[in-house]
Amino acid sequence: EAGVVQSPRYKIIEKKQPVAFWCNPISGHNTLYWYLQNLGQGPELLIRYENEEAVDDSQLPKDRFSAERLKGVDSTLKIQPAELGDSAVYLCASSFHNTEAFFGQGTRLTVV
Amino acid sequence: DQQVKQNSPSLSVQEGRISILNCDYTNSMFDYFLWYKKYPAEGPTFLISISSIKDKNEDGRFTVFLNKSAKHLSLHIVPSQPGDSAVYFCAAIRGSQGNLIFGKGTKLSVKP
Numbered sequence: 001e002a003g004v005v006q007s008p009r010y011k012i013i014e015k016k017q018p019v020a021f022w023c024n025p026i027s028g029h030n031t032l033y034w035y036l037q038n039l040g041q042g043p044e045l046l047i048r049y050e051n052e053e054a055v056d057d058s059q060l061p062k063d064r065f066s067a068e069r070l071k072g073v074d075s076t077l078k079i080q081p082a083e084l085g086d087s088a089v090y091l092c093a094s095s096f097h098n099t100e101a102f103f104g105q106g107t108r109l110t111v112v
Numbered sequence: 113d114q115q116v117k118q119n120s121p122s123l124s125v126q127e128g129r130i131s132i133l134n135c136d137y138t139n140s141m142f143d144y145f146l147w148y149k150k151y152p153a154e155g156p157t158f159l160i161s162i163s164s165i166k167d168k169n170e171d172g173r174f175t176v177f178l179n180k181s182a183k184h185l186s187l188h189i190v191p192s193q194p195g196d197s198a199v200y201f202c203a204a205i206r207g208s209q210g211n212l213i214f215g216k217g218t219k220l221s222v223k224p
Contacts, residue, residue, distance in 0.1 A: 004155070033212065042116075042201050042214035043156065056211055091155055093212075100146060101212055103155030 002026070006092050006104035014112055018080035021107045025074065025094030032069055033101060034077050035091040043091055049075065082111045115139045116204050118215035125222050131189040133218050135202030138183065142204040142213075147176060147187045150199045150217070159200075160187070192222045 005024040013019050025032050030051050035043035046065065047057040051072035060067065064083070069075040079086055089108050093101040117136045125131045133147075143164040148156035162169040162176045162185065169176050175188045189196055202215040 006155075035214075040121075040216070042118075042203075042216045044214070045211050048211055055209070093155075097208060099144075100158045100161060102158060103148075105153075105155045108153075 004092055004094055004102055004104035006090075006107055008107055009105060010108050010110075012110045012112060013082055015084055016081040018078065019082050019109060020079075021077045021090050021092075021109075023075045023077070023092030023104060025092070026102055029094035029096050029102075030072070031095045031097065031101070032075050033091075033093040033095075034067060034075070035093065035103075037089045037091055037106070039088075046077070079109075082109075084111050087111045113138075114215075115142075116202055116213050116215040118200075118202055118218050120218050121216070122219040122221070125192045125220065127194055127222055127224050128191045131187075131192045131196065131220055131222065133187040133189075133200050133202075133220065135185050135187075135215055136183055137185075137204050139204070139206065139213075140180075140183065141206045142210075143207060144205045145176070145178060145185050146203045146205070146212070147174075148201040148203060148214075149196075150201060156201055189220075192220075194222050194224050196220060197222050 032049040034046040037043045047060045049069045067077045089106040091106045093103040095101040146161040147159040149159045150156045178185045199217045201217045
């Protein structure tokens with residue numbers, strides 16, 4: 001069974017540019033999470049989807065971040081415009097009815 | 113305000129000995145707890161979990177203990193192996209509608 005797939009693995013962009021990350025969850029998993037992980041910290045939730053509905057986006061900086069999960073399967077996280085402080089690892093995870101979450105390998109974003 | 117705390121940033125253990133990783137939480141409504149293991153440049157991988165109705169769960173060399181009155185859980189690895197060297201994250205969740213909340217992690221080094 002394929003795990004959670006994220007792309008790209010690495011991304012380097014200049015500040016003020018847009019960037020997008022893609023996630024394909026494990027088949028059949030209805031819950032999808034986007035997390036942000038800074039160096040030396042634990043993952044911090046950005047948004048959680050149940051199927052296509054964003055049930056918690058309270059930690060998503062909506063002035064520059066947006067996310068979508070069309071058809072309740074794969075998801076895209078976008079930042080526009082990116083700032084230097086957005087440099088981090090962006091992790092996607094999925095679970096079946098909010099039980100054990102399985103993570104992708106993450107996208108390491110560097111904003112220069 | 114951190115709801116899940118891992119107060120030891122690092123732990124060093126000799127191969128073959130026991131590793132004990134600790135985690136404290138503040139939210140008494142958490143009812144499911146998980147441990148994740150993370151290698152560099154990879155996403156966290158699920159290791160073991162425990163429901164709040166239990167006080168112990170064992171899986172091979174890994175055992176998680178839960179003390180609800182103290183709001184404390186611990187992960188025991190016996191015997192420790194060099195391949196166990198990784199960052200370990202404690203996480204907690206409240207019900208089927210809650211978010212998965214992570215601690216900051218403890219870096220375990222198992223020396224041959």
